[in-house]
Amino acid sequence: xxxxxxxxxxxxxLVKIYKxxxxxxxxxxxxxxxxxxxxxxxxxxxxxxxxSTFLNMLGGLDRPxxxxxxxxxxxxxxxxESQLEKYKLETVGFVWQNNARNLIPYLTALENIELxxxxxxxxxxxxxxxxxxxxxxxxxxxxxKLHQLSGGEQxxxxxxxxLANNPKLLLADEPTGSVDSRTADKILDIFREINKNxxxxxVIVTHDRQLSRKVExxxxxxxxxxxSEFIKMKSYTEEFANLKGEIGGDGKxxxxxxxxxxxxxxxxxxxxxxLEAIGVLGKGKVRVELENDKITIYSxxx
Ligand SMILES: Nc1ncnc2c1ncn2[C@@H]1O[C@H](COP(=O)(O)OP(=O)(O)OP(=O)(O)O)[C@@H](O)[C@H]1O
Numbered sequence: 001x002x003x004x005x006x007x008x009x010x011x012x013x014l015v016k017i018y019k020x021x022x023x024x025x026x027x028x029x030x031x032x033x034x035x036x037x038x039x040x041x042x043x044x045x046x047x048x049x050x051x052s053t054f055l056n057m058l059g060g061l062d063r064p065x066x067x068x069x070x071x072x073x074x075x076x077x078x079x080x081e082s083q084l085e086k087y088k089l090e091t092v093g094f095v096w097q098n099n100a101r102n103l104i105p106y107l108t109a110l111e112n113i114e115l116x117x118x119x120x121x122x123x124x125x126x127x128x129x130x131x132x133x134x135x136x137x138x139x140x141x142x143x144x145k146l147h148q149l150s151g152g153e154q155x156x157x158x159x160x161x162x163l164a165n166n167p168k169l170l171l172a173d174e175p176t177g178s179v180d181s182r183t184a185d186k187i188l189d190i191f192r193e194i195n196k197n198x199x200x201x202x203v204i205v206t207h208d209r210q211l212s213r214k215v216e217x218x219x220x221x222x223x224x225x226x227x228s229e230f231i232k233m234k235s236y237t238e239e240f241a242n243l244k245g246e247i248g249g250d251g252k253x254x255x256x257x258x259x260x261x262x263x264x265x266x267x268x269x270x271x272x273x274x275l276e277a278i279g280v281l282g283k284g285k286v287r288v289e290l291e292n293d294k295i296t297i298y299s300x301x302x
Contacts, residue, residue: 007070008169008201009035009058013263014067016053016224027053029224030067032263037168040195040202042212045221051205052173054221058203059171060088072168089120093162095155097174102158103146109133109157110142116164132160136190152183159190163200170194172204176211188214227269229259270297 016028028050035041045051056062057069060076069076072091079087088094096102103112113129122128133139136156141149149157155175162170172191176184188211195202204215212218218230262268275281280299287298 006037007034008037008039008072009033009203010068010070011054012068014054014057014069015065016050016057016062017065027224028057028064028067031221031225032261033219033226035201035203037201038195038199039217040191040215041204041217041219042215043203043205043219043221044207044209044212045227047207049221050224051221053224055171055173055203055205058169059092059094060084061094086120089116090165091167091169093165093167093170095158095162095170095172095175097177099146099151099154099158102161103154105146108143108145109138109149109160112157113160113164116161120165122165129160129164132163135163135194136160151179152186155179155183155187156190159187159194163194163198168201170200170202172202174206174208175204176206176208181210184208184211225269226261226263228261228271231257231259 011031011033014028014031015026018025018027031050031054043051043054053062057064057076058071060079064077067077071087074083074087074091076084076087103109104115107115110126110129110133113132114125117125117128130139130142133142136159138153138156138160141153141157144153146154159170159172159175162172170191175191176187179187191202191204194200204211206212212230216231220227220229258271260269260271272281275286278286278297278299279301280286283300285300287300287302289296289298
């Protein structure tokens with residue numbers, strides 16, 4: 001991760017309501033989060049919590065209903081249709097779980113990677129596509145079509161397609177959802193390399209707890225709101241050295257610390273289990289005390 005200190009995604013009180021016939025579904029209900037340029041972030045949450053909805057908003061595939069969503073300086077609630085088309089083609093790259101959606105089956109791997117460049121009228125497309133294939137370790141598969149590639153190879157090409165127009169932000173929806181764990185590890189390695197070497201900000205939506213343990217920042221969404229965050233405390237270099245016994249390993253397995261989210265209005269969401277543990281869940285009130293640099297939360301009965 002090479003976080004440059006610039007905000008690339010700023011999301012405040014984001015709301016998305018889907019209307020089907022007479023039914024309204026509140027898919028995002030005031031989501032707040034900020035992602036800095038150069039971060040590699042995983043978004044986790046139960047089925048139906050709003051992960052894909054948020055990724056679709058980030059990708060410009062669907063419009064938010066209300067709130068604020070600014071990506072790379074572009075206000076996604078205000079872009080015109082043609083600005084949104086350009087944004088989808090040039091500012092973000094999208095990798096889907098389903099490769100039939102990522103790759104056009106009757107085109108070769110090389111042609112698939114060239115396609116986004118054709119759509120945005122770039123020159124020197126073939127050279128750039130060949131460079132990307134090399135970066136993905138897929139030069140030897142350039143003339144293969146979808147059905148001639150393994151699941152892992154298809155995902156590499158899908159990432160290559162997403163990188164074709166040099167996006168600042170790469171979005172991936174369950175990229176390891178349909179491959180075995182060894183392939184999933186390799187795909188995650190590619191994301192890490194792209195993040196580190198090209199400095200591209202990456203947001204991955206995943207159910208895969210194994211994958212989310214391997215990234216430095218994890219944002220948990222519950223019921224369309226940010227519920228908590230996990231930050232990795234050790235760098236990969238340190239962790240790798242630890243594994244190889246090169247630096248004193250402390251034997252600690254849990255390298256991610258959980259952070260509760262405080263929104264811009266100062267509202268704090270405390271994990272439900274914590275409230276349960278001190279017997280205040282559903283009570284509506286807690287005792288809060290400030291003591292030097294600590295805030296302590298008690299049950300009012302204590
Ligand atoms: N196009 C749509 N029309 C109506 N409701 C939708 C639409 N897309 C999503 N929803 C609803 O919005 C809520 C959030 O869905 P979303 O797909 O974002 O969740 P998710 O966390 O990605 O779930 P999963 O992990 O199962 O993919 C769900 O209740 C879902 O049924």
